Amino acid sequence: MAIRALKNYELSRHNSYFSAKFHAMASPCELLFDTRDQSLAEWLSEKGVAEVQRIEEKFSRYAKNNLCFAINNADGAPVEIDDECYRLLSFAQTCYELSEGMFDLTSGVLRRAWKFDCSDRLPQQHQIDDLLPLVGWEKVRFTDRHIQMQPGMEVDFGGIGKEYAVSSVSDICLHHAPNVSVLVNLGGDIQVTKPRERNLPWRVGIENHKQVIPIIQGALATSGDAKRYLLKNGKRYGHILNPKTGWPIRNAPSSVTTHAPLCVQAGCLATLALLSGKEAEQFLKNQDVKYWCTRT
Template identity: 35%
Template sequence: MVLRHEQNRPSEAAGKVVPSGASDRLQFHAMGTQCEIQFTAPDEATGAAFGREAMRWVQQFEAKYSRYRPDSLVSRINAAAGRDWVALDSDAERLFALADQVYVLTRGIIDPTALPLLRIWNYQTERPRVPDKAAIDEARRKVGWQRVRRENGRIYLPEAGMGLDLGGFGKEYAVDYVAEIARRHGIEHVLIDFGHDVRVNGRASDGSMWTIGMEDPGRPGTVHRRLLAESGGVATSGDYIRYFEAGGKRYGHIIDPRTGYPVSNECLSVTVVANSCLEAGLLATTAFVLGGEEGARLIEDYLGAEGCIICSDREYQTRGFYRYVV
């Protein structure tokens, strides 16, 4: 995700509520990325209470669902693959029920069981390599959300080597949940930015609509367009930052579980504006995998969503995307 909220960022230590003019700014690191919340609270006590609850919830969410935490629920489920059922509380049952909807909405492109493929296409190692076809075929055989068995209060991965990774929608879900925490605290004006997955409500501290910059995939770090929003989510999917090269070919970090290979099409980035950050993120990633023309149709057909797909040779926009462009 490559969105930038265009305001000056302070240098104060992460994890503190920092006064910023008429608004507050909370910064911390979680889920492998920098997180920032800008908000205007009705009073100091409300702002402090919101900040504490938001940080506490994010920390608990990561501790429970990150596959990188050896003691997390997800890690315990993965370790028990092919052997044992693992108990779920009501919160986890709701999240995995959401995963059912994610899988259907994205046509199986965002598959929470894609971990075997993510492991063999590990671009984060010091010397990434292209796995051979046999390894890819073996990993693909262990991928398939429809194979996961769930009963009331428990879950089971039926084959050793299967594994869950909720990175396809977990961060976006967290952004929306923090927006709901803000609403419960009576905070009407808020921007939540977790690694450039964004959700906004209300207005910025100066009364203007929130301004969000779309990064130029051809020139990372520069703004391609500016978007205005006062409610909903904005997310971008692209692989022009995270990739590796081997044998003269470029391999991005977004894997298509249907083929077992990184996406290789004309798309450079997809930005979606939707009613929630979760919807925006799911549509952006799915459209990126589908490619320009089919991806644009997917976004166009989704109620309440607009998008822009930047390809190597052209650009696709849905009919109403222009309404968000400054």
Template identity: 30%
Template sequence: MSHRVLIPLDMEAPPRVPPGALTHRLGGATMGTSWSVQALAPRSVPRECIEAAITAQLQRVIDEMSTWQPDSVISVFNLAPAGSWHALPPAFCAVLDAAQTMAIDSDGAFDPTVGPLVDVWGFGPGSAPLKEGLRLPDAALLQATRARCGWQRIEFDRAAGKIRQPGGLTLDFSGIAKGHAVDLVAQALREAGCVSWLAEVGGELSGWGVKEDGQPYWVALERPPQDPGAGMTVALHGLAVATSGDYRRYFDHQGRRYAHTLDPRTGEPVRHALASVTVLHRQCMVADALATVLTVMGESAGLAFARQRGIAALFIASQEEGYRETLTPALAAMLE
């Protein structure tokens, strides 16, 4: 176990583990990454039913929100003619509503229309990765691409569950969809009859209850690969965790690292010392989006934003002598 332990505040009593409950370990590939689940369920709940419930929810996210799948709901909208209205599934509406709320609250540090810029920088489904020696996007291309983006262009009728394509608008939920998928998996496990679980999609996690031995699901907070600092472990009961890091997807060009997290306000990859941001929240979808927001904002503005809103977050910044970590008050209060 890591040197420091985090315990959720106001933690609900975990459900009682029924006698003879079985632990199921499941996993597979999804959304261009992997998923895994450790779940405890009564013997009366078949393993096959648990796995089917999980895979159905993951496929639902792909069918609705994958920009890599040409017939998904989001892809169909992105290619639709100007002026057309599109009815949306309820889950899609919920994610779009959350994304817009995050965009407004962060003053554009989060933007679900940033897809064209993601492509320009070589991180999207319609682009090849940029490598050393290739020409980076110039100012004219970035300006033209940014003109196609902007969360303010979204015309969303929440009451009717419909969205209008204004022309050339591209939605991209890559900053929120994995967290949403984790929430759906957790919901599926609950509905299938599981009494506790640890669900993970692409490194984002959500936990509930305790294991067969009565211990919670202990999860080490992610740190940059070269960070030798003392880690932290959280009892993930009624909590989700998401991390945004500059070491996951990136390319190096003329001595500079270009990470996949873009600042929608500039159209360029973020340019500051933050190596990673980890957020704890009850909803993994919210934790996922907030990790992106705080990364885009940078250490100073991100910390102020998180403190004002009581967000539990860990900031790890690169410096000459290694790494520097900062905990928000909400996270520090969880230290045992």
């Protein structure tokens, strides 16, 4: 039952918990609070929604006059960054190294050639070739104070931004309500701060795998092409691109969900699995993590 509808979210009371629904990062989002204290649920909702909006406004490539815009429009000049941006860039560097160059925040520029609208319209090779010189994380130079890229290059935080926001909101809720279990769900990327009362799990429906997953603590993240792909002559082209060729990863699963302590970790593992193509399942087994993998 909805009990409070504000500009930023809608709060609802359930039998033993509250939920706050809102929209951010181009996704439906929800916060679940294992408490019957309405004032606490409202207060945590305000804090959580504000944090998601702050991160989106700062790092979204769709926004104008934010940090991401400044970096992508510097035309080769160095751009001053803060500690938060440096931590994200450092995490991207780690993912780049772990994936042997396959996880690359600069590959977002390839979207100019690819339109994953479920049609059969593939780009021409020359369109991809024109963009490949603008791809390559090894060309990016950054310190804890500045980032500098070659003219025309871009960074796209979309591959890590939502998962980072999930973990950040979880940290805020755990800090301010250490005795309350909170589930943070941003478009299917999820983290639970602590076990619920009586150690009951939250039950999470994963659409791509058509099942409900119980989660007591930790995070779930999903990566896949269920709604973003092209289909040409019976061949499916998913939206996860190989930054070295500019073409979709071959023989990748249609969807991967992983479980890890933090959402940033789960998201990284899910994406790296997709980037592994036909070796996705073996990659996940080697990481010794719980996962769900679907192939079409």
